[in-house]
Amino acid sequence: MPHNHEELLKHIKADMPSDELLQDLGDLFKVFGDTTRIKIMYALYEDEMCVCAIADLLKMTQSAISHQLKVLKAANLVASRREGKTIYYRLADEHVKSIIGQGYEHLTE
Amino acid sequence: MPHNHEELLKHIKADMPSDELLQDLGDLFKVFGDTTRIKIMYALYEDEMCVCAIADLLKMTQSAISHQLKVLKAANLVASRREGKTIYYRLADEHVKSIIGQGYEHLTE
DNA sequence: TGAACATATGAGCAATCGTTCATATGTTGG
DNA sequence: CCAACATATGAACGATTGCTCATATGTTCA
16 A cells, blocks of 8 residues: 555645745746846846946847846846936845845855 | 946956856756746755655656656755655755745745 | 565656847937 | 937747656565
């Protein structure tokens, strides 16, 4: 007779967040799961930056950066303001730094 | 004449971690970037669990869970111990909880 | 030892992702 | 208004990903 875990599962299930939230969490971390986007977030760590400066910094095309900024913005990880022709992006809140910081600690401990 | 940012870039560049670390960070978050793996980590939040219990809980095949546990283990996010035929997995360290916790906060604030 | 159970693994496939390329939108100064 | 600049966007393509299916490995007990 195979292994039984009804009791355990009932308990764990009760403590699990909704499927929707778990999906959203996965989607959020997916945004962190790309080197280009990590670099962009690090670039914005101390101050806002315009799109072409980020592209220069990462030696990538303006288009690639713009696509990634759109992803970051959709996840509310960056925000932007316009000043003439230029659009400046910045980190949207402190969670970005603390999430990356925790990841950094996990890697370097 | 296009927009110039030599000064800014020099400064930002000096503060950026190495490309290798940035790559590793992206790879780490990629592991968090999947609903199945998030669910597994949540299931292990309070206590260790065997593979078949996780499969039951998530209503997925043993094979799918096993593949994902391998990914989690490669990233040092879970650890395991054997007890007879059964193998129990647990969260490897506190960073898992704090990373997920920060993500949770970002979503629900 | 061999049958039953628990887990791991490799190949294959559909789906998703990140970039490029071409082009569109928006802004400013002459 | 139009040329130059800054950014955004859509289609397309190669690469990566997560699952399934079949099967292998490892463990226990009769």
